[in-house]
Amino acid sequence: MRTLKLTLQYDGSNYVGWQRQPAGQSVQGLIEDALLPIESRAVTVHGAGRTDAGVHALGQVASVSLAASLDAATLGRALNAVLPEDVRIIQVEEVAPSFHARFDARAKTYEYRILNAPFADAFLYRYAWHIPQPLDFERMRAAAAPLVGRHDFAAFQGSGAAVQSTERTIEDIAWEAGGTFDRPLVFRVTGDGFLRHMVRNIVGTLVEAGAGRLAPAQVRDILASRSRVQAGRTAPARGLFLAQVTY
Amino acid sequence: MRTLKLTLQYDGSNYVGWQRQPAGQSVQGLIEDALLPIESRAVTVHGAGRTDAGVHALGQVASVSLAASLDAATLGRALNAVLPEDVRIIQVEEVAPSFHARFDARAKTYEYRILNAPFADAFLYRYAWHIPQPLDFERMRAAAAPLVGRHDFAAFQGSGAAVQSTERTIEDIAWEAGGTFDRPLVFRVTGDGFLRHMVRNIVGTLVEAGAGRLAPAQVRDILASRSRVQAGRTAPARGLFLAQVTY
Numbered sequence: 001m002r003t004l005k006l007t008l009q010y011d012g013s014n015y016v017g018w019q020r021q022p023a024g025q026s027v028q029g030l031i032e033d034a035l036l037p038i039e040s041r042a043v044t045v046h047g048a049g050r051t052d053a054g055v056h057a058l059g060q061v062a063s064v065s066l067a068a069s070l071d072a073a074t075l076g077r078a079l080n081a082v083l084p085e086d087v088r089i090i091q092v093e094e095v096a097p098s099f100h101a102r103f104d105a106r107a108k109t110y111e112y113r114i115l116n117a118p119f120a121d122a123f124l125y126r127y128a129w130h131i132p133q134p135l136d137f138e139r140m141r142a143a144a145a146p147l148v149g150r151h152d153f154a155a156f157q158g159s160g161a162a163v164q165s166t167e168r169t170i171e172d173i174a175w176e177a178g179g180t181f182d183r184p185l186v187f188r189v190t191g192d193g194f195l196r197h198m199v200r201n202i203v204g205t206l207v208e209a210g211a212g213r214l215a216p217a218q219v220r221d222i223l224a225s226r227s228r229v230q231a232g233r234t235a236p237a238r239g240l241f242l243a244q245v246t247y
Numbered sequence: 248m249r250t251l252k253l254t255l256q257y258d259g260s261n262y263v264g265w266q267r268q269p270a271g272q273s274v275q276g277l278i279e280d281a282l283l284p285i286e287s288r289a290v291t292v293h294g295a296g297r298t299d300a301g302v303h304a305l306g307q308v309a310s311v312s313l314a315a316s317l318d319a320a321t322l323g324r325a326l327n328a329v330l331p332e333d334v335r336i337i338q339v340e341e342v343a344p345s346f347h348a349r350f351d352a353r354a355k356t357y358e359y360r361i362l363n364a365p366f367a368d369a370f371l372y373r374y375a376w377h378i379p380q381p382l383d384f385e386r387m388r389a390a391a392a393p394l395v396g397r398h399d400f401a402a403f404q405g406s407g408a409a410v411q412s413t414e415r416t417i418e419d420i421a422w423e424a425g426g427t428f429d430r431p432l433v434f435r436v437t438g439d440g441f442l443r444h445m446v447r448n449i450v451g452t453l454v455e456a457g458a459g460r461l462a463p464a465q466v467r468d469i470l471a472s473r474s475r476v477q478a479g480r481t482a483p484a485r486g487l488f489l490a491q492v493t494y
Contacts, residue, residue: 009368009369009370010369011369011370056369056370076366080366080367085367085369085372086369086370086372087369088366088367088368088369089366090366119323119327119335119336119337120327120332120335121256121335122256122257122258122303122332122333122334122335123256123258123303123333123374125332125333127370
């Protein structure tokens with residue numbers, strides 16, 4: 001048996017998310033199904049992060065143990081030949097047998113795209129949150145600053161999650177300006193782990209600050225409150241991308 | 248009656264093209280249908296260029312004469328409220344009654360996107376031609392140079408077109424390097440008019456040069472031959488965008 005590390009991209013618009021669900025098409029299910037004829041048995045593919053329905057990936061990582069002797073490049077081509085065009089394997093590497101995409105991940109980077117323009121965009125509607133009223137990016141930057149570091153992010157955790165600790169470390173937050181076709185505003189956050197809906201709840205809160213409905217200094221209080229009701233709304237799934245997983 | 252100039256964007260993936268067809272959904276048909284309840288009668292919307300099935304627009308222009316007294320901004324919002332998300336009106340202006348989007352167009356700019364990377368892209372597959380073998384961009388630039396200026400472009404005209412003259416002027420050709428997500432190679436061409444499939448046949452020929460199957464100097468001979476069989480294959484519709492119409 002060999003362990004393989006798959007790096008993949010997907011447009012999440014048409015899927016119920018990464019994880020296999022009782023109903024609906026998942027990305028995990030697509031890859032496991034594509035491996036069936038190669039491996040002649042059911043295999044489980046472990047993803048680094050469980051992206052929700054409608055969330056995209058530029059660099060999701062998955063691990064799988066296979067008996068099949070195909071070399072890495074051939075396996076990548078074989079999978080891409082049967083996967084739909086909106087799911088692409090971009091790299092296949094043979095790794096140490098102990099490698100596990102989720103447990104070994106040291107950090108993850110998510111991107112969230114916002115189109116801050118009067119009109120929506122015919123190309124970005126699946127890939128960005130369209131906000132027509134002008135946002136003050138300096139206020140959003142100021143509001144984001146207190147989030148960097150090790151904190152209890154309970155105030156930014158979506159309901160329905162069962163985790164032992166809500167402490168996480170955000171290593172970096174960066175912004176890239178934009179506003180035209182294929183150049184929306186990009187919010188990029190790197191951390192050692194993220195709670196359910198954490199990135200989308202952070203973005204929703206920063207947008208409140210950018211729209212002038214929240215003072216940037218209040219973000220520190222929201223964090224300290226550890227109460228979900230203090231933070232802003234959950235930003236829509238369509239703008240979120242799992243950009244990179246670091247090992 | 249007032250004449251209105253509409254500037255619009257569309258993702259052409261799901262449409263039979265700009266022009267109304269006996270079967271299938273066209274962009275022109277969508278806009279004319281959206282105007283019906285506003286105008287309470289059938290109107291004809293004239294587009295600057297007839298984009299083919301699968302071809303996109305970043306800045307298509309259309310003109311229409313309306314009796315309805317809605318101001319321009321309200322009309323834009325009313326249309327966007329009923330149009331599908333992949334068709335967006337980005338500007339509405341009241342213009343001189345004689346204005347006609349097609350007859351008054353002085354120049355048009357098209358963009359063609361090529362993803363020159365080993366793997367296809369889960370996000371660009373509807374918006375770029377994926378070419379896995381490496382292309383020599385310097386050869387493509389050299390091959391494009393003889394096309395600038397006034398020429399008989401009969402060799403680059405698709406079949407089935409009935410035009411009086413095949414002479415056109417290409418004012419400018421530009422390239423923008425790229426290769427990653429939302430940054431494919433962009434070929435940008437501006438001219439006073441384009442024959443049927445002309446941009447896609449030019450791109451197909453330049454790709455032949457970039458792949459080493461055609462010497463850049465041969466482009467001058469292909470142009471002089473005025474024979475379609477001399478030029479390269481027609482590049483796929485998915486990579487083409489009507490970017491701008493100048494009046």
